[in-house]
Structure formats: C-alpha cells, structure tokens
Amino acid sequence: MRKLALILSVLLLTGIFLYSLYGNSDSKAASAELSEGVSMPAVMYHSVLMDRERTGDYVITPESLEEDLKYLKSKGYTAVTPKEIADYADGVGEMPEKPVLITFDDGHLNNMTYALPLLEKYHMKAVVNVTGAFSVQSEQENDPNPSYAYLTQKDAALLSDGNIFYVGCHTYNMHSLNNRQGASRMDGESVDEYTSAFADDTDRWTELFGESLVYAFPYGLVSKESYPVLESRGFRIVLTCRETGNVIYGDGSMRNKLVIVDRYNRSGLVQTDEFMRKAGIM
DSSP states (O other): OHHHHHHHHHHHHHHHHHIIIIITHHHHHHHHHHHHOEEOOEEEEOEEOSOGGGOBTTEEOHHHHHHHHHHHHHTTOEEOOHHHHHHHHTTSOOOOSSEEEEEEEEOBHHIIIIIHHHHHHTTOOEEEEEOHHHHHHHHHHTOOOTTTOBOOHHHHHHHHHHTSEEEEEOOSSOOOBSSSBTTSOOTTOOHHHHHHHHHHHHHHHHHHHOOOSEEEOGGGOOOGGGHHHHHHTTOOEEEOOOOSOOEEOOSSTTTTSOEEEOOEEOOTTSOHHHHHHHTTOO
C-alpha cells in the first residue's frame, strides 16, 4: 500500500513538473508577447495635391499616397485607430500582428478630397489633426478650394461620422513659430502661465470639435508641462515628429496614461519604397 502511494506521489509530482514546463506554454507566450510589446510605425502626411509642381517635404500627390497604401496592404499592415491603441495600452484590447498608424496634420481640405476615397478603397483608417484657427478662417472665407483651404467644423464632423478619419487636436491657435514655438513653453514663461495658456487653447479646440483622444504637437515641439493638462481632458495619444519607431505595450502598465507616438514625415520628394525602408515598414 505504501509502495502504491509512493508511486502515485511520484507520478503526480512528475505531471505537475511537466505541466509547468509545457502545459501552460500558450499563456507564457501570451505573457511574453505583452511584455515585449507590439511594434507600430506611424506615418505623418500633410497636404495631398494633384499639382506635381507643388510636391515637396509636406506635399504628396494622390498617386504617391495610393502607392503607399498599396505597399502597406501588400506587406500585411493594418491601419489602427486611436481607440485600439488606447485600449491595448490599457490592457483591455488587442492589436493586429502588423499595426500602422496613418496620420494627416494641419487639417487640409484636400485630405477629404483626395485621401478619403483612397483610404476607403484600401480599407484603411487614419487620423486627421485639425488646427482650429485654420478651420475657422476657412469657414469665414467660404472658398473650399482643395489647393489651399482647410477643413471646416462641418467637414470635420462629416469625417468623424464617416468612420474612416478620426479627428485629432493640432491646437486651436498655437501653430506658428512666432514668440511661442508651436504649443511649447516660451522662454521666461512660468509653468503656471504656460499651462493656463495651453489649457485655454486646448479647451477652445474642444469646444469647436468635441473631445478627442489624440493631440498632435505642431512642429514636434513638445513641452512635458502640458501632459497633466492633456491627461485631465481625456487625451491618450500624443503625436510627435521624432522620426523613430514605436513599441506599444499591452500589459496595462500604461493604463489611463499618455502614449507617446513618434512619426515619420512622408515627404513627396521620395518614392514609396525609399520612404518605407526609412520608416522600417518592411
């Protein structure tokens, strides 16, 4: 009897040991994946124009944009939304195997005219970061020419309803390089003075377009003193212009915190393959 009990004990311990090595390999793999994070490149577009003579560092043709989208599709990339990124960072969502974030800065009307149909064609989603003062001025001028006009409040609302573009904040009126460099803190400006000015500007934008998860700093000029203001207003994703890759962690360590996303500027002066190699999108 004792011999039988000893044999059973040995078998039980052996089973537990083997299970610890192999039986929970799936959960171990999932845990490792979460701790390692997911690589997510981000692309920053600006204006999309038919006129090839205006192509430059911040202007791309619809043909080049289409080549980019074709490339992303051929390489198995899925364009993700801000909510997907935030949910994953909170530990409550999933990300595709090869995510990419597509963004358009400044809120050019031509993003709706030329980019929207292409995004729909290739089943891609994107973020358009609108500057409030540009939008108000375009509405007052009432000259909706895609060569130079910006999205109005009504345009932005239509894009939001269309479920292709997500509208992000690109400041209300801090998009210049005069005394203040973009939305950054000025020399000699106290933290209280800066956060008050930044909060007022952000609130004016929100009054115009509603709440958003995304804040894109003009020119990539970031002042970290702004972070508490953004967090208190429900922003989750901060977009920069620093050209490097991103790793998004899904272990919940970033729950309710700002996720900083660096982006590669898509110049219209290079071909798709060259840009994608630079951005590590292979």
